[in-house]
C-alpha cells in the first residue's frame with residue numbers, strides 16, 4: 001500500500017475520549033459519550049475536565065472536591081515565576097508556556113512515573129497551573145504586578161481575574177468557560193497526536209505536553225485564531241470582506257479559520273456554539289468583530305465552498321473578552337490541556353509504541369565516495 005500523506009482518514013488509535021461522526025449529514029462531537037451541545041449548555045469546564053480525565057461525569061461532591069483541588073494547585077512555584085520574569089518580553093506567550101511546562105517537569109520528583117495515580121496528579125497540576133502561567137507571563141511582560149489566583153473564582157473567571165486584575169462579569173465568565181469546554185478535546189488532532197506519540201515511548205507527561213504545546217502553535221492548527229484576528233483587523237469593515245477573500249484566493253493563499261481535515265462540507269458543531277457566542281458578545285460590547293467575521297464567512301463559502309472551523313469565531317470571542325491577539329493560542333491550550341492529559345493517560349494505559357513506516361521515495365544503493373574524491 002502507498003503512503004497516506006498526512007495520515008488523512010487513517011484510524012491510528014483506539015480511544016474512548018471523544019467521538020466525531022457524521023450522522024444524517026450532520027457532524028456530531030461527543031466527549032466520553034456526551035454531546036458537545038449538552039455539555040456547552042449545562043456543564044462547566046471543571047466538570048468537563050473531570051469527565052475527560054475520569055471517564056464519567058462527577059457527582060456534586062466529586063465536582064466540589066475536584067474544583068477545590070484545582071484551586072489549591074493554581075499558584076506557581078517561585079522558580080517558575082523567576083523563569084517567566086527572565087524570558088524576553090518579545091517571547092511568544094506559547095513559547096513561554098511550553099518552556100514553563102518543561103521547567104515544571106524539573107521540579108517533579110516523580111517525573112518519569114506513568115502509573116495512573118501519579119499521572120492524574122500531574123494532569124490536575126497542569127490543568128490548574130496553565131491559566132496562571134499564561135496570566136503571569138502576560139502581566140510580567142507588560143510590566144504589571146502579578147494578580148495571584150483567587151480562592152473563590154472558578155477556572156475561567158479566575159483566569160480573566162488574573163489577566164485583567166478585576167473580576168469578570170458573569171457574561172464574560174460564562175463565555176470563556178464555554179470556550180474552554182468547546183476546546184477541551186478533539187480526538188486525534190495534531191497536538192493530541194503529538195502528545196500520544198511522545199506518550200507511546202513512555203516519555204514523561206511534561207515531555208508529552210511540551211510536544212503538544214509545540215504542535216498547537218502552528219498556523220494550520222491552534223495558531224490559526226491569532227491569524228484570524230489579524231485578518232479581521234485588516235478587513236476592518238464588513239463591506240471589504242468580499243474583496244479581501246477574492247484577493248487571497250486569487251493569490252492561492254489560505255484563509256485562516258477555514259477548512260478542516262475531518263469536517264468536510266459539514267459544519268463543526270463547536271463553530272455553531274462559538275458563532276452564537278461571538279454574536280452575543282459583539283452585541284454586548286458594541287464591536288464589529290462578529291459582523292466582519294460573518295461577512296468573511298459568507299464570502300469564503302461563496303467563492304471556495306469552505307466552512308469556518310473552531311478557530312474562526314474564537315477570534316472575535318477572545319477579542320471581545322479583551323484578550324490580546326498573541327494570547328489566543330494560549331487560551332486554546334488552557335482548554336485543551338485536559339484533553340491532552342486524558343489522551344496521554346489513555347496511551348500509557350494501553351500502550352503500543354507509535355512508529356509508522358514511510359514509503360521511501362529517494363535514491364537507493366548509491367556508491368559512497370570518500371570526501372577526498374568528491375568534487
Ligand SMILES: CC(=O)SCCNC(=O)CCNC(=O)[C@H](O)C(C)(C)COP(=O)(O)OP(=O)(O)OC[C@H]1O[C@@H](n2cnc3c(N)ncnc32)[C@H](O)[C@@H]1OP(=O)(O)O
Pocket residue numbers: 006189219220221222224253254255256257258259260261262304306309310311
Ligand atoms: C483547531 C484546528 O486545528 S482547526 C484548523 C485551523 N487551521 C486553519 O484554519 C488554517 C487554514 N486551513 C487549512 O490550512 C486546512 O483547511 C487544514 C490544514 C485545516 C486542513 O487541511 P487538509 O485536510 O489537508 O485539506 P487540504 O489542504 O487538502 O485542502 C483541501 C482543499 O481545500 C483548500 N483549502 C483548505 N483550507 C483552505 C483555506 N483555509 N483557505 C483556502 N483554501 C483552503 C486547499 O487549497 C485544497 O484545495 P484544492 O483541492 O483546490 O487544492
Ligand SMILES: O=C([O-])CC(=O)C(=O)O
Pocket residue numbers: 185186188189190261262309310
Ligand atoms: O481536529 C483537528 O484536526 C483540529 C481541531 O479542530 C482541534 O484540534 O480542535
